[in-house]
Amino acid sequence: MITLATKVTILRILLVPVCLSQLIYYAVGYADGAAKEWHRLLAFWVFVVASLSDAVDGFIARQFNQQSQLGRVLDPIADKMLLMTVIILLAINPGGAFPKLPLWFPILVVSRDVLLIAGALLIHIVVGEVKVKARIVSKVATLCQMVTLACVMLKMDPASIAWPLYAAGFFTAVSFIWYLFDGVKQFNTVVNLKT
Known part of the structure; x- marks a missing residue:
């Protein structure tokens, strides 16, 4: 059900x-x-x-x-x-219909998620189980990303879009680093147990 x-x-x-x-x-x-x-x-x-x-x-x-x-x-x-x-x-912004997102933003968000998925797959293949803890910093990053996109859809002026945009970039980068450390720690723990 x-x-x-x-x-x-x-x-x-x-x-x-x-x-x-x-x-x-x-x-x-x-x-x-x-x-x-x-x-x-x-x-x-x-x-x-x-x-x-x-x-x-x-x-x-x-x-x-x-x-x-x-x-x-x-x-x-x-x-x-x-x-x-x-x-x-x-980010593609067909026809210039919306305020322009800086190129670094979609690159940061998409590459973070692609790298996290690749890392999780690697850990799953080598270790067999991936333990992912929900981090508050990741939730804040997601919230800031959502606010940024909503501001762009409302066609707000660039100054109004800047604060959620930079906050989203900061928290997205911090959450990536945090999850990277978690993944390395999880990987090393299992490798050390096997040796």
Whole structure:
């Protein structure tokens, strides 16, 4: 049986193409000089609902003891699908429809996640089990990334976008370093036990 918490996670996954399609419709209209603001605003509100659902599914899972293996697998997938696709689309910024994200931001966020996934796979292959602790710094990084993207979708001025953008960059880098140390420590512990 699928728990309510997992259903909320699945809803987040289903909202990703809705958000992306509205961003694309807006950008195409903008490039043609016929942008429909409701596409942009719908994308924004869908993104906000999807972002908030990340906290809601976790709360439901913990509060009502609905933690499941399926939820543990789907939740990070849903998070990455939402953030990565929106970050990449807004970084490409088709037709110049949105305030420009600096190139370092999508590179930092995407490469952090790719390297963490590669490291987790390596540990899984060598060690057999990957232990990932949720870190508050990672949650703050995700929140700052979401706020940055929401500000871009609202077409706020660059000064207003700067503070969540730089905070997102800082916390994303710190969380990567923290998870890197965790992974190296986990790897070394098992290697030392085997020798």
